Amino acid sequence: MDAHGAVLDREGRPQVQIFGETDDGAEGTLAWAGIRSHSADGDFITSGRSVMNGDLRGFDSRWAPAGGWAGESLDLHYRSGAETGR
DSSP states (O other): EEEEEEEEEETTTTEEEEEEETTTOOEEEEEEEEEEETTTOOEEEEEEEEESSSSOEEEEEOOOOOOEHHHHHHEEHHHHHHHSSO
16 A cells, blocks of 8 residues: 655645555555644544555545645555455
8 A cells, every 4th residue: 555645735725634545456444533723723633444455545634724824644544455344
């Protein structure tokens, strides 16, 4: 599993975007928890989970306010293969 971040220009404002993908043919579940930061609204806790495969996809993001900043600090947990019992 490969995860990386980028700062993108979206509608004239910067956005922190976290992307992830697996090797072709591999699939698993990515779970995350962390803190999103924002110069206008302060910090808040974020979490989620997503099936990851060979398709690059964004799984978390935070927009900056006009003239401000945004950031993310995430703890990532990846489980290969399918989950059972769900």
